[in-house]
Amino acid sequence: MPRLIILRHGQSTWNDQNLFTGWVDVPLNERGTSEATKAGKLMTKHECLPDTLYTSLLRRAITTANIALDNCDRHWIPVKRAWQLNERHYGGLQGKNKAEAAEKFGKEQVHLWRRSYDVPPPENEQDGNTDPDGRYAKGGIKVPKTECLKDVLVRVLPYWESDIVPDLKAGKTVLVAAHGNSLRALMKHLENISDEDIPGVEIPTGVPILYELDDNLKPKGGAKGKHLD
Numbered sequence: 001m002p003r004l005i006i007l008r009h010g011q012s013t014w015n016d017q018n019l020f021t022g023w024v025d026v027p028l029n030e031r032g033t034s035e036a037t038k039a040g041k042l043m044t045k046h047e048c049l050p051d052t053l054y055t056s057l058l059r060r061a062i063t064t065a066n067i068a069l070d071n072c073d074r075h076w077i078p079v080k081r082a083w084q085l086n087e088r089h090y091g092g093l094q095g096k097n098k099a100e101a102a103e104k105f106g107k108e109q110v111h112l113w114r115r116s117y118d119v120p121p122p123e124n125e126q127d128g129n130t131d132p133d134g135r136y137a138k139g140g141i142k143v144p145k146t147e148c149l150k151d152v153l154v155r156v157l158p159y160w161e162s163d164i165v166p167d168l169k170a171g172k173t174v175l176v177a178a179h180g181n182s183l184r185a186l187m188k189h190l191e192n193i194s195d196e197d198i199p200g201v202e203i204p205t206g207v208p209i210l211y212e213l214d215d216n217l218k219p220k221g222g223a224k225g226k227h228l229d
């Protein structure tokens with residue numbers, strides 16, 4: 001039976017400082033590291049040991065997966081990294097404080113930018129400032145100027161179909177270590193969550209969420225993802 005575990009990265013230094021992060025490559029903080037450790041132990045406890053790993057190209061997801069896998073003795077499994085699993089690009093908000101943005105632009109506007117399905121934040125004017133080491137340019141990837149959740153879905157779903165689905169169809173247990181919004185996009189698809197309901201969906205940092213999938217790769221019995229604890 002195919003199983004999918006989605007894991008949002010542990011808390012990062014910028015989560016802690018309440019800064020919009022997006023494609024900025026910040027590290028985990030101490031709490032994030034212990035969340036990742038616990039995630040690995042939980043996968044052992046629930047006998048959910050991944051056969052293969054997918055991550056974004058961002059350090060907070062990569063480090064979380066490495067620590068979690070080390071803690072369930074699955075540090076050796078094959079891994080694929082894909083920009084399509086990156087956090088949504090937060091445009092001109094990246095690096096700004098979330099509370100200060102709410103004061104400046106109004107709470108409702110900022111909530112729309114953060115949680116709506118199709119309202120993108122203002123564009124990032126400084127092209128290239130989220131590709132300082134050329135990791136995207138080298139792969140021929142154009143860094144977006146901003147993204148709403150709908151834009152994220154448009155990049156996550158083709159990758160899901162082309163790369164992740166074949167592993168699931170082969171009966172593997174797949175771990176996807178990624179971000180609040182790339183995982184919300186995946187969850188929207190898996191659980192058929194409507195555009196109206198998706199703003200209410202929050203994914204906690206560092207908690208493995210398990211889906212047991214049927215032959216159509218939909219959650220068995222229409223179940224929601226199970227938060228391992």
Ligand SMILES: O=C(O)[C@H](O)COP(=O)(O)O
Nearest residue numbers: 019020021022087114180
């Ligand atoms: O990129 C970020 O700032 C966070 O990872 C997710 O932020 P959000 O809760 O505003 O979507």
